[in-house]
Amino acid sequence: MSKKIEKLYEFMLKNRQYNRVVQEGFYEDALVGKNGRYEKVISLLFQVVNTQSQPNIDKLASFFQKIYREKDKLYSYTSFLEVIGVKSDEPKNYLSLFASLRKHEGWGDKTSALFVKCLYHIHCGDYHSRFMIWDDIPQIICDEDRIYLPVDVVIEHIFKEIGLPTVYGFKKINKYLEHYRGMEIEVWDDLWFWGFVTQKGNGIDRVIGWNENKYWNLFHSEKSPEKINEIKERAKEFIKILQN
Numbered sequence: 001m002s003k004k005i006e007k008l009y010e011f012m013l014k015n016r017q018y019n020r021v022v023q024e025g026f027y028e029d030a031l032v033g034k035n036g037r038y039e040k041v042i043s044l045l046f047q048v049v050n051t052q053s054q055p056n057i058d059k060l061a062s063f064f065q066k067i068y069r070e071k072d073k074l075y076s077y078t079s080f081l082e083v084i085g086v087k088s089d090e091p092k093n094y095l096s097l098f099a100s101l102r103k104h105e106g107w108g109d110k111t112s113a114l115f116v117k118c119l120y121h122i123h124c125g126d127y128h129s130r131f132m133i134w135d136d137i138p139q140i141i142c143d144e145d146r147i148y149l150p151v152d153v154v155i156e157h158i159f160k161e162i163g164l165p166t167v168y169g170f171k172k173i174n175k176y177l178e179h180y181r182g183m184e185i186e187v188w189d190d191l192w193f194w195g196f197v198t199q200k201g202n203g204i205d206r207v208i209g210w211n212e213n214k215y216w217n218l219f220h221s222e223k224s225p226e227k228i229n230e231i232k233e234r235a236k237e238f239i240k241i242l243q244n
Helices: 002-014 016-031 037-049 057-069 077-084 094-101 108-124 153-161 170-176 183-188 190-196 212-216 225-243
Strands: none
Touching: 002 016, 002 183, 002 190, 002 225, 016 037, 016 108, 016 190, 037 057, 037 108, 077 094, 094 108, 108 170, 108 183, 153 170, 153 190, 153 225, 183 190, 190 225, 212 225
């Protein structure tokens, strides 16, 4: 089974450009044109929670009320951590951000991990500097720090498809991938893109196959016939790895 996981990682590493277009479009909408750091981080928070299929608006309201009350403290990463509940004696790293954010009602593991990944992308990844928010955010993932894969039903189904039905849910999948660190685990984030465009159906009734309709529903994906055909061929490679 480890060989199949390695092949998936190699495939995603080789084909990073396709999901990158989608991610850059997401960051462009969320961050560019915002006035000041607090507008950027608030916009990113809203964009991320609204990736949930059914965000709990009632529970999230109290979180955003707190953010707006203390928006003057959003000028730095350190002060942002303070606002969301990281204590002064705790490390100011990505792990602390995740642990504190997930405690707020309406967030949870997947959404918190997604927000952390976004911050890691725009500050440490190879993205344009116009996306950056803070100067004091960690630039590397040190040994005692980590980011998590934002696991949802799309990714869970992939692990089931490759023959790992007991590796299910956010904690188990991240535990299985824990030897991938920093930018390595960030590569695994592309698993959602390839899984999304190669799954048909919902819930437990999903089947594997190229799904052009889902690709068209990715707002920031490239829509030329040539590019769609190119991605379709890459998707066939992805499916072959899953099923062989």
